[in-house]
Amino acid sequence: MPLWPRPAIARTVARKPIQTSVEFEARFPVKGRVLWAILCDNCEAEGELRFRMSRNPAEGWTYRLDNKDSFVDVHALDTSKAYEKVRAGEWIAGRLIVFGSLKKSWSRAVAMNGSVLQDGTRITGEVSLGEQHAQVDFGIFKAFLRFENTGQMARVLKYEGIRDGGFVVTDANVDLEVDRWGRKDEVLRDKGRR
DSSP states (O other): OOSSOOTTTOOOOOOOOOOOSOEEEEEEEEEEEEEEEEEOTTTSSOEEEEEEEESOGGGOSOOOTTOGGGEEEEEEEESSSGGGTOOTTOEEEEEEEEEEEOEEEOOOSOEESSSEEOTTOEEEEEEEEOSSEEEEEOSSOEEEEEOSSHHHHHHHHHHHTOOTTOEEEEEOEEEEEEEEEEOHHHHHTTOSBO
16 A cells, blocks of 8 residues: 555645745836736725736837747736726836745746746746845846845855855745836837826
């Protein structure tokens, strides 16, 4: 008689949330096309936006719909209350805020589980160390970890098992602050409604 149940009858186990002593918060500019604007059905005091943006903004904010690798969908909590005014199809400009805890990972590639960056999305990034900071490249964005001094940085990173060239994983939390919205040409030229 086997010690483990057959896979067909084994129950699925919920993934544990990542909670470590190393946390990050990355803020970066975004421009993209609104897909949904939703009012929270529980509290009716906040809302969410789902928008599509270029995967590599350094090459420009536009993307090709027929090339799935050229864009990423983002589903974020809107902290600026723009969800009340913005409509699907319009373009937005603002700041995306991604935060979470970092944990050492054994994977060897920068990756994002799923096709949507939203709360709970597991993303993997590569670590590079500097004098008093560490940088994590998640592909879509980079997060910088700052420390008080080099001793603290070495102590914390050693405790968590994070080293230069290694990989870390996080369950992302995603917020959005919208500055402007309107037609594509207006938003890309830094005009539009506020």
